[in-house]
Amino acid sequence: MAANANPQAIYKLMRDNVPVMEDTSTGVPSTVVALHADIWALLHDPKVFSSSYDAVHIGQIRPLIPLQIDPPRHAIYRRLLDPLFAPRRVAPLEARTRALVTELIDAVVDDGACNFHAAVAEPLPSTVFLQLLGLPLARRDEFIALKDGIIRPPATTPDERTAMVNETGAEIYAALEEVVAARAEQREDDFVSAFLDAEVDGRQLSHEEVIDICYLFFLAGLDTVTASLDCMLAFLARHPEHRRRLVEDPEVIPHAVEELLRWETPVAGVARITAEATELSGCPIPAHQPVMVMLGSANTDERSWPAADEVDFDREVNKHLAFGGGVHRCLGSHLARMELRVVLEEWHARVPEYRLADGTELAYSQGLRQIDHLPLVW
Amino acid sequence: MRISVDLDRCTGHGRCYTLAPEVYEPDDEGYCVILAADVPVELADKARLGARNCPEDAITVHEDASAG
Numbered sequence: 001m002a003a004n005a006n007p008q009a010i011y012k013l014m015r016d017n018v019p020v021m022e023d024t025s026t027g028v029p030s031t032v033v034a035l036h037a038d039i040w041a042l043l044h045d046p047k048v049f050s051s052s053y054d055a056v057h058i059g060q061i062r063p064l065i066p067l068q069i070d071p072p073r074h075a076i077y078r079r080l081l082d083p084l085f086a087p088r089r090v091a092p093l094e095a096r097t098r099a100l101v102t103e104l105i106d107a108v109v110d111d112g113a114c115n116f117h118a119a120v121a122e123p124l125p126s127t128v129f130l131q132l133l134g135l136p137l138a139r140r141d142e143f144i145a146l147k148d149g150i151i152r153p154p155a156t157t158p159d160e161r162t163a164m165v166n167e168t169g170a171e172i173y174a175a176l177e178e179v180v181a182a183r184a185e186q187r188e189d190d191f192v193s194a195f196l197d198a199e200v201d202g203r204q205l206s207h208e209e210v211i212d213i214c215y216l217f218f219l220a221g222l223d224t225v226t227a228s229l230d231c232m233l234a235f236l237a238r239h240p241e242h243r244r245r246l247v248e249d250p251e252v253i254p255h256a257v258e259e260l261l262r263w264e265t266p267v268a269g270v271a272r273i274t275a276e277a278t279e280l281s282g283c284p285i286p287a288h289q290p291v292m293v294m295l296g297s298a299n300t301d302e303r304s305w306p307a308a309d310e311v312d313f314d315r316e317v318n319k320h321l322a323f324g325g326g327v328h329r330c331l332g333s334h335l336a337r338m339e340l341r342v343v344l345e346e347w348h349a350r351v352p353e354y355r356l357a358d359g360t361e362l363a364y365s366q367g368l369r370q371i372d373h374l375p376l377v378w
Numbered sequence: 379m380r381i382s383v384d385l386d387r388c389t390g391h392g393r394c395y396t397l398a399p400e401v402y403e404p405d406d407e408g409y410c411v412i413l414a415a416d417v418p419v420e421l422a423d424k425a426r427l428g429a430r431n432c433p434e435d436a437i438t439v440h441e442d443a444s445a446g
Contacts, residue, residue, distance in 0.1 A: 082408055082409075083406050083407050086405075087392060317430045321433065325434065333391065334392060
């Protein structure tokens with residue numbers, strides 16, 4: 001667990017010793033890539049480093065759209081989906097996001113203590129996202145358990161993991177089919193309804209395409225901002241000088257969001273698979289090899305960043321890859337940034353002085369760095 | 379100074395228009411639009427800041443080109 005709490009030290013060991021590492025620990029050999037230069041190059045070479053169906057198995061029975069569609073077909077879906085998450089569509093959501101954050105803080109502010117994960121980090125992004133997509137809020141806890149079943153299955157072997165993930169995936173498909181069937185009868189003001197009437201390439205989206213978009217959204221929308229909020233508040237609770245800066249100078253918050261995204265990189269890695277034999281930093285990689293792209297290592301690589309291991313909210317240039325890079329740049333990045341900023345603004349206005357509860361040892365999950373138990377006191 | 383954006387490289391991170399909204403703005407999909415290719419002197423630093431923060435290196439600053 002200590003490694004998950006301080007991955008930056010592990011990333012450095014990887015960069016200095018095995019920047020391109022073959023990992024045989026899971027049964028299927030894969031390659032782990034740690035250098036910023038290699039990562040930037042491979043994210044921009046989708047022909048060789050494909051993001052197709054075989055790159056990662058998260059219970060899906062068809063390629064997820066648009067993540068597992070390679071160029072050039074990828075672009076037809078992004079043209080449909082990018083506007084939904086563009087700054088002009090995200091800005092009008094800020095007021096109701098702020099109202100929701102305020103409500104969540106109201107519920108705990110007089111207690112002097114809370115588990116931040118359960119009080120804010122989990123309910124905020126999941127509520128925002130379920131409303132946007134059009135899934136019933138009443139089933140939020142069930143949906144959160146399903147996405148955790150995919151992202152953090154309590155499996156002890158790779159085979160057990162596959163079985164668990166596939167079973168959970170089937171439940172997610174069933175839930176999505178239900179909602180899509182309801183919207184087919186009666187449209188609402190939500191993404192599912194919009195997808196049912198959407199066109200790509202001059203034709204209507206197929207039923208399967210609608211489901212394949214929703215499946216990806218379900219996993220991406222219910223987890224990443226939660227993990228990011230956990231990581232950010234955990235950092236700020238342990239670094240009072242950084243926390244005080246946000247309290248005294250709220251205008252720095254957008255920069256703090258970027259710098260904490262860089263330093264913490266809540267989505268620590270993304271998956272690719274080689275379409276052909278290739279090499280990185282002189283290391284050969286065979287064809288059809290899964291590749292784990294360590295975004296967190298790229299973001300802390302001293303070869304590419306001045307003062308890489310300093311968390312500096314005044315960093316003038318911050319080209320972090322916390323949302324990936326190249327054609328698969330995180331579709332929800334503008335929404336995520338808005339939510340992260342609004343939470344940091346409202347929380348520090350209401351709870352300026354806080355720290356971790358005494359004796360807390362934080363347990364970060366691997367891959368997507370969530371902290372289920374984040375006890376703060378003030 | 380002149381600036382240009384390579385839309386084959388821009389993937390819509392939005393760092394440019396967030397940091398320098400006087401120089402860049404998003405289109406309806408969140409990709410970069412340059413408000414005026416010829417950058418007035420008083421906005422030159424802002425234009426550079428947006429360009430230097432592009433994660434895709436999609437923005438080029440032509441320092442020698444004179445404004446309008």
